[in-house]
Amino acid sequence: MSGNRAVVYTGPGNVEVRNTAYPDLVLKDGPGVNPLNVGRKCDHGVILKVVTTNICGSDQHMVRGRTTAPSGLVLGHEITGEVIEVGRDVEFIKKGDLVSVPFNISCGRCRSCKERNTNVCLNVNPDRPGSAYGYVDMGGWVGGQSEYVMIPYADFQLLKFPDKDQAMEKIRDLTMLSDIFPTGYHGAVSAGVRPGSTVYVAGAGPVGLAAAHSAQLLGAAVVIVGDLNAERLAQAKSFGCETVNLAINGNLGEQIDQILGSPEVDAAIDCVGFEAHGHGKGHSEAPATVLNSIMEVTRAGGSLGIPGLYVTGDPGAIDEDSKIGTLKIRFGLGWAKSHTFVTGQTPVMKYHRELMMSILSGRAQIAKAVNATVISLDEAPQAYKEFDRGVSRKYVIDPHGLVR
Structure with missing residues (x-):
């Protein structure tokens, strides 16, 4: 050769x-x-x-x-x-x-x-x-x-x-x-998904879809996928997921409540990472959005799987802190709710x-x-x-x- x-x-x-x-x-x-x-x-x-x-x-x-x-x-x-x-x-x-x-x-x-x-x-x-x-x-x-x-x-x-x-x-x-499949599965396992769990997956890109399918394999009762992209949400719905379109309604807890009768889930998975956008009409890049939102909607004592990529060097970031991976995360909220965070490569x-x-x-x-x-x-x-x-x-x- x-x-x-x-x-x-x-x-x-x-x-x-x-x-x-x-x-x-x-x-x-x-x-x-x-x-x-x-x-x-x-x-x-x-x-x-x-x-x-x-x-x-x-x-x-x-x-x-x-x-x-x-x-x-x-x-x-x-x-x-x-x-x-x-x-x-x-x-x-x-x-x-x-x-x-x-x-x-x-x-x-x-x-x-x-x-x-x-x-x-x-x-x-x-x-x-x-x-x-x-x-x-x-x-x-x-x-x-x-x-x-x-x-x-x-x-x-x-x-x-x-x-x-x-x-x-x-x-x-x-x-x-x-x-992609082990990464999605690792996100679900890290979030503590088990039979009967209610699960929120942030992001309906390929990793998010893999995480959603993995949650189903692990026995989740309900898997909810959130995204700003209607086409990707339709793909999530095609294999049995519930969906929330965050470009139309930016209140994630409200939309989860409409599905479950409660604004919180047992487990959440971040499949978006550092290029996250805010929620609602006219959304723009806000890199800590997903991390903060999944803390808000995960029950006390729950776990957060974070297979979404975060970096230490982002020359295109929106501010100087974000360029080195420093994000404004509501860590106090996660602490107060006794959340477990699992991050890093799968x-x-x-x-x-x-x-x-x-x-x-x-x-x-x-x-x-x-x-x-x-x-x-x-x-x-x-x-x-x-x-x-x-x-x-x-x-x-x-x-x-x-x-x-």
């Missing part, structure tokens, strides 16, 4: 499909690569032929120019692929295996990984704990919205599908195991095997819930534009035309 093609961030508002280097088992210098990671040998890794790779809402934060991502960064952290080359030190993963790649890069050797906190691996990112493919300030591991990609620590990280033919039949669902490996089994058994219908839409690699730039306009689709890139 001598070439590769990939989706590349070229500056605020722009991505392009470019010819890039074919991957090898060494992390080389390039846009965003931490100098301490340059030359890192990955004989414990594999090369994948990418079967599917998804566009994520967190990719959009970079493309909008709302992070410090460098031009030339190859995007993509939601990867499913076929192993076509294995490193010298790989023992259990074999050439030809079809695998899901957790978006967290983790070594399997450090204290965090041994305690199943693979979201904050201590060895893969010299800047801080935790890493991901094709993402700003994550060590510089090359993204997977491409034809081929290198994956380190293969024996530890990769989830092998037990039957390739069965997996390809359900690939639209299984491609969600790399991030430890994908904690959940992906059980969610795979839910998909293969037919129990989980995640592709339907998030409206999975398969596109070619060349269609990715246009898909980014449509996703940014709020279309209710989860775009799945099929770089080799392998998805039926």
Whole structure:
């Protein structure tokens, strides 16, 4: 092999499909690569032929120019692929295996990984704990919205599908195991969702829809999804969720009361993150809105799952505090109500095997819930534009035309 093609961030508002280097088992210098990671040998890794790779809402934060991502960064952290080359030190993963790649890069050797906190691996990112493919300030591991990609620590990280033919039949669902499905599920688990719970999900984008479906799988009695986008709310309603349109009526508690007969829920999940808007007509960006509103509508003693992304560097923020991730949060309210907050990257490996089994058994219908839409690699730039306009689709890139 001598070439590769990939989706590349070229500056605020722009991505392009470019010819890039074919991957090898060494992390080389390039846009965003931490100098301490340059030359890192990955004989414990594999090369994948990418079967599917998804566009994520967190990719959009970079493309909008709302992070410090460098031009030339190859995007993509939601990867499913076929192993076509294995490193010298790989023992259990074999050439030809079809695998899901957790978006967290983790070594399997450090204290965090041994305690199943693979979201904050201590060895893969010299800047801080935790890493991901094709993402700003994550060590510089090359993204997977491409034809081929290198994956380190293969024996530890990769989830092998037990039957390739069965997996390809359900690939639209299984491609969600790399991030969105475990992330939504982690949000629901962190919020304490259990049989009979009433749940509020802030945000009807793909992660919010995944969280809503996950709450249903966990036995929630009622799942309410709130958003400012009517098309995305219609998608939530399509698989049995109640919905509240916060662009029409900004009083969240009032709308929940109309559904439940009470203005509070047992559990709430923030699937919006730092680009949140205020509620009501004429709304504008107000990054603490969702965090404050879910404290208001969650009962005393309840829990808040926060898989929505928050950052320490936002050059496009509305004020100087927000540029460094300092938000005006009503922490006293959360304290008074004895709330539990769970934040941070999702430890994908904690959940992906059980969610795979839910998909293969037919129990989980995640592709339907998030409206999975398969596109070619060349269609990715246009898909980014449509996703940014709020279309209710989860775009799945099929770089080799392998998805039926």
